Amino acid sequence: GAVVSQHPSWVICKSGTSVKIECRSLDFQATTMFWYRQFPKQSLMLMATSNEGSKATYEQGVEKDKFLINHASLTLSTLTVTSAHPEDSSFYICSARDGGPAETQYFGPGTRLLVL
Amino acid sequence: AQSVAQPEDQVNVAEGNPLTVKCTYSVSGNPYLFWYVQYPNRGLQFLLKYITGDNLVKGSYGFEAEFNKSQTSFHLKKPSALVSDSALYFCAVRGVNAGKSTFGDGTTLTVKP
Numbered sequence: 232g233a234v235v236s237q238h239p240s241w242v243i244c245k246s247g248t249s250v251k252i253e254c255r256s257l258d259f260q261a262t263t264m265f266w267y268r269q270f271p272k273q274s275l276m277l278m279a280t281s282n283e284g285s286k287a288t289y290e291q292g293v294e295k296d297k298f299l300i301n302h303a304s305l306t307l308s309t310l311t312v313t314s315a316h317p318e319d320s321s322f323y324i325c326s327a328r329d330g331g332p333a334e335t336q337y338f339g340p341g342t343r344l345l346v347l
Numbered sequence: 348a349q350s351v352a353q354p355e356d357q358v359n360v361a362e363g364n365p366l367t368v369k370c371t372y373s374v375s376g377n378p379y380l381f382w383y384v385q386y387p388n389r390g391l392q393f394l395l396k397y398i399t400g401d402n403l404v405k406g407s408y409g410f411e412a413e414f415n416k417s418q419t420s421f422h423l424k425k426p427s428a429l430v431s432d433s434a435l436y437f438c439a440v441r442g443v444n445a446g447k448s449t450f451g452d453g454t455t456l457t458v459k460p
Contacts, residue, residue, distance in 0.1 A: 237390070265447065274437070274452040275391075324390050332441050333379050333398050336448060338390035 233259045235327050237339035244315055245347055252310045252342045254325030260305040261327035265336065266298070269322045281308055315346040349374040351440050353451035360428045360458055368423040368454045370412075370438030374445075380421040381439040381448065382412055391437060397421060408432070428458045 234257040244250050254264060263282050267275040279295075281287035281302035289295045297319075299311040308327075312319055325339040350373045360366045372378055379398055383391040395406025402414045412423045421438060435455050441448040 235390070263446070272455075275450050277447060280447055322388075326391075332443055332445055335381070335393050335396060336439075337393060338383070340390045341388070343388065 233257075233327075233329070233335075233337045235261075235325065235337045235339040237325055237342050239342060240340060241343045241345075243345045243347065246316050247314055250312045250315055250344060252312075252323055252325070252344075254308045254310070254327070254339050256306045256327045256329075256337070259327075259329045259337075261308070261329060262305065263328045264302055264308040265326040265328075266300060266308075266310050267324045267326065269324060269341075275324065278310075312344065315344070317346045320344055320346045349378075349440050349442050349445060349449045351438050351449050351451040353436075353438055353454045355454050356452075357455045357457065360456070362430050362458050362460050363427050366425050366428040366432070366456065366458070368436050368438075368456060370421045370423065370451060371419050372421060372438070372440040373419060374440050374442045376443050378421075379441040379443065379448075380412075380414060381441075382406065382410070382421075382423050383437045383439065385435040385437065385453075394423070394436075428456075430458050430460055432456060433458045 236255045238253045266278045278293045279287040279289045287300040302308040324341040326336045328336045352371045381396045382394040385391045397414045405411045435453045438451040439448040
């Protein structure tokens with residue numbers, strides 16, 4: 232299957248700092264990328280959907296100025312958590328898809344963020 | 348609007364026994380249906396999908412799922428469970444014109460030796 236990588240896998244930062252998470256599709260072109268947040272023992276919460284070269288579409292309740300998403304190329308998307316606070320601590324997972332709705336979404340391994 | 352229900356938070360089976368993880372969906376038009384598995388502190392791994400054609404779909408690691416249009420279900424099955432199958436399983440649905448998938452809340456499968 233297709234491979235999606237995420238970096239870093241773990242990050243610990245101080246409150247008020249910004250953190251950037253990278254998501255790469257390694258062997259396919261990701262026309263659409265998705266960013267999810269997952270709390271312990273809970274389902275995935277979709278944060279935003281992005282298409283290459285376009286602005287991301289954020290889900291209701293997700294602050295676009297706090298969670299900056301850039302999808303500058305067909306293989307790379309980044310999520311920047313700006314001015315992180317302890318409540319932003321979570322497991323962030325990216326996902327990528329090549330093509331239309333019938334195509335499979337492939338997921339990255341996730342990034343664990345801890346804000347102190 | 349599209350939605351997915353995984354009615355069981357937890358499924359427990361003994362190793363060697365068959366397992367079923369249930370999923371029902373609601374979507375306008377024909378659905379695209381997916382199953383994923385998640386191990387602790389990892390992302391989701393794709394298991395199988397139904398797009399069209401044969402209602403019985405075979406996937407990775409010996410898993411299969413049956414699409415039942417009349418019951419709007421897509422239950423995940425495996426004839427003989429392994430301890431290593433213990434994980435969190437997600438069902439997802441996407442309508443043919445939908446840009447994004449809707450995921451269920453997940454079912455934790457525990458296979459005991």
